[in-house]
Amino acid sequence: MVRILHFLFGRLCFEIYGQNVERFLNLCARNHLVLWNLKSQNGGYSFFIRKSSYKMLSLMAQKTNVELKLTGEYGLPYFFREHRKRKILLFAVVFSVLTLFLLSQFLWEITISGNEMYSKSGLLKYVTTNFYRIGTYKKQIDCDELEEHLREDYDEIAWVSCSIQGTRLHIEMKETLDRKTRQNPKKPCDIIAGKNGIVTKLSVKSGTPLISVGDRVKKGMTLISGLIYYYSDDFQVTETDRIKADGDITIRTKEDYKDEIPEAYYEKKFKKSKKWLKSIYIGKFEWKLPDRKKEKHTDVIERKHPLKIGKSFYLPVGVYIKTFRNYQAVRKVYKENEAERKLKERWQTYLEKQRKKGIQILHSDLNFKKKGNDYEAFGRIIKEERTGKIRNIKPLTKKQEEKIAPTTALQ
Numbered sequence: 001m002v003r004i005l006h007f008l009f010g011r012l013c014f015e016i017y018g019q020n021v022e023r024f025l026n027l028c029a030r031n032h033l034v035l036w037n038l039k040s041q042n043g044g045y046s047f048f049i050r051k052s053s054y055k056m057l058s059l060m061a062q063k064t065n066v067e068l069k070l071t072g073e074y075g076l077p078y079f080f081r082e083h084r085k086r087k088i089l090l091f092a093v094v095f096s097v098l099t100l101f102l103l104s105q106f107l108w109e110i111t112i113s114g115n116e117m118y119s120k121s122g123l124l125k126y127v128t129t130n131f132y133r134i135g136t137y138k139k140q141i142d143c144d145e146l147e148e149h150l151r152e153d154y155d156e157i158a159w160v161s162c163s164i165q166g167t168r169l170h171i172e173m174k175e176t177l178d179r180k181t182r183q184n185p186k187k188p189c190d191i192i193a194g195k196n197g198i199v200t201k202l203s204v205k206s207g208t209p210l211i212s213v214g215d216r217v218k219k220g221m222t223l224i225s226g227l228i229y230y231y232s233d234d235f236q237v238t239e240t241d242r243i244k245a246d247g248d249i250t251i252r253t254k255e256d257y258k259d260e261i262p263e264a265y266y267e268k269k270f271k272k273s274k275k276w277l278k279s280i281y282i283g284k285f286e287w288k289l290p291d292r293k294k295e296k297h298t299d300v301i302e303r304k305h306p307l308k309i310g311k312s313f314y315l316p317v318g319v320y321i322k323t324f325r326n327y328q329a330v331r332k333v334y335k336e337n338e339a340e341r342k343l344k345e346r347w348q349t350y351l352e353k354q355r356k357k358g359i360q361i362l363h364s365d366l367n368f369k370k371k372g373n374d375y376e377a378f379g380r381i382i383k384e385e386r387t388g389k390i391r392n393i394k395p396l397t398k399k400q401e402e403k404i405a406p407t408t409a410l411q
Contacts, residue, residue, distance in 0.1 A: 010051035010075030017044035018066035027060050051077065100309075107136045109168040109306055109314035117156050117175050126153070127171070135283065135316070138164055144186050146171075151390060155219070158194050158389050166312030176357045177386040185390050188242040191224040193217045194387045197251030207245030210400055222400070223249055226393045229404060242393055249388050252362070259346055260376045263334055268299075268327040278302065278320040292324065299325040339375035340368050347377060359385040 016024065021044060028035060033056055035047040044067075049057055061068040080090065110127060112120050128134070131149070132141055143162035150160045150173070160173040177194075191207065199215050207224040211217060224247050230239040279288040294300060306318035334342065347366050354361060366379035396404075 006048075006050070007075050010073070010077040011048050012051060012054060012070060013046065013048050013072035013074070014057070015041065015044055015046045015069045015071050016061070016066055017042075017069070018064070020064040020066055021045060024060060024064040024066050027064060028057075031056065031060070033057065033060070046071070051075065103315060104167055104313065105138055106316075107132060107138055107141065107164075107167060107169055108134060108316045109308075110134070110171070111168060112171045112173070114173040115175070118154060123171070127169075132169065138167075141169065143169075148392065156194075158387070166310070167314045168312050176359065177388060185244045185246075188226045188244055188393050189390045190222050190226050190393050191245045191247060191249070191388045192391050193219055193221045193223055193249075193251070194389045195219055195251065195253050195385075197253035197387070199223075199249060200252050200384055201248065201250035203249075204247040206243055207247065208404060209247070210396075210403060211249075217251065222391075222394065222396075223247075223388065225396060225400070227396060229401075247388065248386065250384055251387050252382065252384050255381045255383065257347070257350070257366070257379045257381055258376070259343055259350075259378075260371075260374045261334065261339060261342060263339070263370075263373045263375060265332055265334070266329040267332055268329060270299075271326045271328070273323050273325045276322045276324060278322045280319050281317070283316045286320075292322070294324070295326060297327050297329055299327065301325070334375065336370070336375070339370075340377075343368060343375060343377035347379070351381075354381075354383065357385075359383050 018024075025035075025038075025045075033049070033053055035049055038045055038047040058068065110124055110132075112123050115123060127146070131146055141164060143164065146162045147160050150157055150162075150171070156175045157173050158175060158177045160171065162169065162171050164170075196218050197216070199211055199213050199217060202209065202211065202213050204224055207226050208228060209224050211221075211223050217223065224245040226243050226245040228241040228243055229237050230241070232238045276292045277289055278291060279286050281287070301323045302320060303323070304318060304320055306314050308314045344366065351361060351364065361381060361383050363382040364379060366377055369376050369378075
C-alpha cells in the first residue's frame with residue numbers, strides 16, 4: 001500500500017554531503033520528516049523522501065549548511081510531466097484505466113469446483129439461465145440467494161458457497177460432507193438429512209434436535225430445527241425464536257454398487273496432438289475462424305481461454321481453442337479373469353475415493369457375472385458418513401412439536 005501511495009504522489013531521491021550531515025539527520029527526525037532507504041554513500045548519504053516534503057528538506061539543508069543533490073524523480077506526477085506533450089499517450093493511459101475500472105464492475109466468468117455427480121456444463125446452464133448471465137452488474141448478484149436455490153434444486157449438494165472474486169463468480173460445492181467441512185449459514189436455518197440411514201452419532205451445537213441416536217431418517221427429513229421453543233411453568237409455549245441450527249450428525253447408510261464393462265473394446269493409441277484456433281470472442285459476440293476438418297479416429301477437445309489479469313480479474317475477451325488428437329483404434333477382447341480384475345480395480349478406486357472424503361466403510365462385498373456381451377460387477381457397501389444439509393426454516397408438524405418435551409427444550 002505504501003509503495004502504491006509513493007507511486008501515485010511521487011518520490012524524490014537525494015544525496016547529501018557535508019560536515020553537518022548527522023545534525024541534518026537529527027533535525028529531520030525531530031521534525032518527523034520521513035526518510036527511507038537511507039544508505040551511506042561516497043562520504044555522504046542517499047535517501048528517498050515524499051514529493052510534498054521537498055520544501056521542508058531544503059530549509060533544513062540550508063540551516064545545517066549541507067550540500068543537497070537531487071539524483072532522481074519517480075512516480076506518476078513526474079511521468080505525466082515528462083510525457084505532457086504526448087497527449088495521445090496520456091489519453092490512451094487514462095482511457096485504459098477507466099475502461100478497466102468499468103469492466104471490473106461486471107461479471108465476466110463463472111467457475112465451479114467440487115462437483116462430481118453434476119456436470120459443470122449443466123450447472124453453468126442452470127446459473128446463467130435462471131439467475132446471472134455473463135455481463136451482469138456485480139452489485140445485482142446475491143450469493144446467499146444463489147446458494148439457497150442450489151441446495152434446494154440439487155439434492156446431492158450437501159454444501160455450497162458462492163463468492164465474487166474480482167470479475168468472477170466462483171461456486172464451490174461438496175456432494176458429501178467430510179471432517180473438514182464447516183457449514184457457515186448466514187441466516188437462521190434447519191439441518192436436514194442428505195440421505196436415508198440410521199443415526200449413529202449426534203452432537204447438537206445449537207437448535208432443537210428432532211432425532212436421537214438409533215433413529216431411522218429419510219432424505220430431506222429435519223434433523224435439527226432452527227426453531228427454539230420457550231415454555232412457561234404450565235408447559236405452554238410463551239415464545240419462539242429462530243436461530244442457525246448447527247451440529248454433527250453421522251448416519252449408517254447402505255449403497256448398492258453396480259458397474260459394467262463391455263467384453264470387446266477399443267484401445268486408443270494416440271499420436272501427437274495438434275491445436276487449432278477456433279474463434280475469438282468479445283462479450284457475447286464470437287468470430288469463428290476457418291475450422292479444421294475432423295479426420296477419422298480423432299478426439300477433439302474444445303477449451304475456452306479467457307483473457308485475465310492476475311487470478312480473478314477476467315475480461316470479456318478470449319479465444320476458443322480445439323485440440324485434435326489422432327489415434328489408432330485397436331480392437332481387444334477381455335477374458336473373464338481380465339474383466340474381473342479390471343472391475344475389481346475400479347471398485348477399489350471407488351472405495352478409496354469414499355475413504356478420502358472421510359467416509360468409514362463398515363462392510364463391502366462384490367460379485368461378478370457375465371450378461372450378454374458385458375461383464376457386470378455388483379455389490380453392497382455399508383458405511384458411516386456425515387450428513388446435514390442447510391435449509392430455510394420450516395414450521396414443525398404437530399408430531400414433531402409433541403416430540404419436544406418442555407424439560408428438554410433449549411433455554
